[in-house]
Amino acid sequence: MTSSSPSKPGATADWRSSIPSKRNRYSFAFLDEGAKREIRRKMLKAVAIPGCQIPFGSREMPIARGWGTGGLQLTLSLVGSDDILKVIDQGSDDSVNAVNIKKFVHRVTGVALTTDTSEATLIQTRHRIPEESLHHDQLLVFQVPIPEPLRLVEPSEQTTRRMHAEADYSRMWLYLFEDIVRFNEITVAARYPVMVNGRHLMDPSPIPRWDLAKLHRGEALFLFCAGREKRIYAVPPHTDVEPLSFEDFAFRTEDFNGRRCSRCGSTATYLDEMTDDQTGNKTHTCSDTAFCEKLRRRAPAEDPDQPRESDR
Amino acid sequence: MGYVAVSGGAAAIENAEKFSFIRRAGGTSAVLHPEQIRDQLYLAVDRIMGEGSLYAPDLAALAFKQAAGDTFEAAFILRSYRTTLPRLGYSQALTTDIMRVTRRISAAFKDIPGGQILGPTPDYTLRLLDFDLLDESEEEMKERIDAFLRSLGTLPALPKTFPKVVEMLRREGLLVPRASVGEDVAEPIDITRQALTFPAPRSSQLQTLARGETGGLLALAYSNMRGYGSVHPVIGELRVGFLPILYHNPVNGGIEPVGEIQVTEAEVISRIPDGSGPAVFSLGYGLCFGHNETKAIAMAVLDRAISTDTPSAPSEDQEFILTHVDGIESMGFCNHYKLPHYVTFQSELDRLRTIQSGQQPSEKTPV
Numbered sequence: 104m105t106s107s108s109p110s111k112p113g114a115t116a117d118w119r120s121s122i123p124s125k126r127n128r129y130s131f132a133f134l135d136e137g138a139k140r141e142i143r144r145k146m147l148k149a150v151a152i153p154g155c156q157i158p159f160g161s162r163e164m165p166i167a168r169g170w171g172t173g174g175l176q177l178t179l180s181l182v183g184s185d186d187i188l189k190v191i192d193q194g195s196d197d198s199v200n201a202v203n204i205k206k207f208v209h210r211v212t213g214v215a216l217t218t219d220t221s222e223a224t225l226i227q228t229r230h231r232i233p234e235e236s237l238h239h240d241q242l243l244v245f246q247v248p249i250p251e252p253l254r255l256v257e258p259s260e261q262t263t264r265r266m267h268a269e270a271d272y273s274r275m276w277l278y279l280f281e282d283i284v285r286f287n288e289i290t291v292a293a294r295y296p297v298m299v300n301g302r303h304l305m306d307p308s309p310i311p312r313w314d315l316a317k318l319h320r321g322e323a324l325f326l327f328c329a330g331r332e333k334r335i336y337a338v339p340p341h342t343d344v345e346p347l348s349f350e351d352f353a354f355r356t357e358d359f360n361g362r363r364c365s366r367c368g369s370t371a372t373y374l375d376e377m378t379d380d381q382t383g384n385k386t387h388t389c390s391d392t393a394f395c396e397k398l399r400r401r402a403p404a405e406d407p408d409q410p411r412e413s414d415r
Numbered sequence: 416m417g418y419v420a421v422s423g424g425a426a427a428i429e430n431a432e433k434f435s436f437i438r439r440a441g442g443t444s445a446v447l448h449p450e451q452i453r454d455q456l457y458l459a460v461d462r463i464m465g466e467g468s469l470y471a472p473d474l475a476a477l478a479f480k481q482a483a484g485d486t487f488e489a490a491f492i493l494r495s496y497r498t499t500l501p502r503l504g505y506s507q508a509l510t511t512d513i514m515r516v517t518r519r520i521s522a523a524f525k526d527i528p529g530g531q532i533l534g535p536t537p538d539y540t541l542r543l544l545d546f547d548l549l550d551e552s553e554e555e556m557k558e559r560i561d562a563f564l565r566s567l568g569t570l571p572a573l574p575k576t577f578p579k580v581v582e583m584l585r586r587e588g589l590l591v592p593r594a595s596v597g598e599d600v601a602e603p604i605d606i607t608r609q610a611l612t613f614p615a616p617r618s619s620q621l622q623t624l625a626r627g628e629t630g631g632l633l634a635l636a637y638s639n640m641r642g643y644g645s646v647h648p649v650i651g652e653l654r655v656g657f658l659p660i661l662y663h664n665p666v667n668g669g670i671e672p673v674g675e676i677q678v679t680e681a682e683v684i685s686r687i688p689d690g691s692g693p694a695v696f697s698l699g700y701g702l703c704f705g706h707n708e709t710k711a712i713a714m715a716v717l718d719r720a721i722s723t724d725t726p727s728a729p730s731e732d733q734e735f736i737l738t739h740v741d742g743i744e745s746m747g748f749c750n751h752y753k754l755p756h757y758v759t760f761q762s763e764l765d766r767l768r769t770i771q772s773g774q775q776p777s778e779k780t781p782v
Contacts, residue, residue, distance in 0.1 A: 119549065122546050164542075165541040165542040165543045166541060166542065167538075167542070193525070195525075199533070199538075199539050200539065202539075203539045203540075203541070206541075207541050249641070249642070251642075254641070254642040255642075257642075258641070258642040258643040258728070290686075375525045376524070377524060377525055377526045377527075378524070378527070378528055378583060379528075380528045380529070380530075383528075
C-alpha cells in the first residue's frame, strides 16, 4: 500500500475486487490440473521402478512442510468424487493432524470420510500401516519425512543418487554390521531399510519394524511421498520387500513381551505405552484405534483389572 | 568489533535518514501504534525480545515499529537500549516445573500425566490466505470472543503445575546426565560481561543459543536433523508459559516475586551413538523469551549436537555454532560490507597488477 511518496486516496480500493469469490477460489482438490498431471505421471514412473525415488515439483500446501504435504499432494492427485477417504496419524483417526488433513481434503473435494479401514478406498497415513490387511482395490499413501534410506550413512544427495544408480549399498550393510559388532544389536528402530524388488534400497517411512511384513507381496498399491524433500516412490502389489538381514543375525521386529491392549485384549497389534495420571502405572493400548474398536465390539478385554464395557 | 565512522557527505546521510522516515511514515494508511504491534503481532514481539535479550514487550513493539518490520534491526535497537541499563542484581535460579503453563505437549508419548494441552497454536490450522481478515472490525472481534467465552460455560481448572515428562525417563534410568564440553563452573557465566572462549561451559552455551537469531538457529539445526549430523530428536516436552522472577529482597532478606516472564521451553530427547552408547537417551535443552517454538526446538537440537565428543558435521562443532548464531553480530558484519572498502581494495589492485605484470606473456592469467 505504501509507495515512495504519499499516493492519492482511493487508488488502493481496486485490488480487492479481484479476489476470487468463495465459490471459485480453488479447483477440485485444491491443486491445479497441471500439478495433478505432473504428480500422476511421476507416480506412474514410481510404480514402474519399485522403490526408486522419483523427483517431482512439490508444491507448497496450506499445511506446513514436515506435516504431510507429500502425502497430501498424492491424495489430492488421486482422490475422485467416488472415493472413501481415511486419514490416520500414528495409527489413530483422531490425532489432531489426521483430523486437520481430513477436514482439508473434504473441504476441497466433498469426498466421503471413514475410519473403517476395510471401507476406505484411499488411506493416507503417517508412520503406521493399518492392522487389517488391505485388498487390491485400496491405495495406501504414506507421509515420508526423509525418503533417502542411505541418509543415515551419507548426508549428500549427490552421493546417494550415485549409490542407488550403482546399486552400491555396501555402506548401509557396513553400518548394520558395525552395530552388531559393537552392541550385539542392530540399533535402527523405525525407518528400517528394505530392499525392494531385489534392486532398490528403500526407506519405508518411519513405520515400526512391526509393519514391514505388510509391505511384502501385498495386494494393495503403496505410494510414498516426501513433500519437503520432493520425492515420490512406490511399492506395487505382489512386490518383494525385504528388510536388510544377515544370515546369522536375523532382522527382528519390536517385542511387547506378551503385553496386551487394555481395551481389547489383543496381543497381536502394535501397542502405545502410556503412564496413568493417578497411579503412575503403565498401560498399553492398540496404536490402530479403529481396529481396536472393531476388536472390542467383537469381544471386550477379559483382563479382570479393567472395567468391562457394560460396567462403564 | 569496531566500525570506522563514515565521514564526509554528512548532508547525504541526513537526507537518507529523512528519506527513510518518509518511507516508513509516508503512506496513506493510519498510523501504527505500538500497542497494536504488541497485541496483534505478538509473535514478532516475542522473537525480538528473545534476540534482543531484553524482556520488555512494549519496548520490543516500539523497536519493531521503528525498524519498519525488520526483526534484525529491531532486536539490534533493543540490545543497544539494554547496554544503557544498569545491572541491579540477579534473580533466583528455579526449575521450570513450577511454570504456569498455557501450552504443553509431548511427541514422545501419546498421553502424559496432566494431558496434552494444545493451547493457542496455529499448528493445526490450514494456511489458506484468509481474505476475511481484510474486513475485521473491533466490534466484530470483540463479539466473536465474547460469544466463544459464553459458550464455554464452566470448565474444570487446569492443574497449577504439570510434572516433567523427562523426569519419568530419568526415574527409569533411560535419560542420563551428559558431560559438559567445557569446564563445569559453579556460577553461570554471563557472556555479555565475559567474552566467550572455547571450549565453552554449558551456561555460556545455553546463554548464547538463547540469544541467537531464530532463522540462523533453525538453518543450523535443520542441517543436523536432515542428516548432516547424528541427532535424531523426539520432543519429550514442549512448554509455553509463565515463570516468576524471584528476587532476594536486600532489606528484609526474603525471596519475593517481582514479576513474571513468558518463556518457551523444549526438551528434546535423542539417542546418539557417541560416548554415551546407543542404550540411553540424552537431553537437548532449549529455552527462550516469549512464545517462540521454532527457536526453542532448534536450540535444544543444537544444544545436544554441540555437546557431542565426536562431532561429525559443522552443526556439531561447538565453536562453529556459538560463533555464528548471534543475529546482531552476523547482521552487522554482513551489512558492514556496504561501508567503503576502497582503501583495502586499492591495495588488492596493487597486488594483482604487480603479480600480472611480473608474469611472462605465456604465463599471463586470463581475466
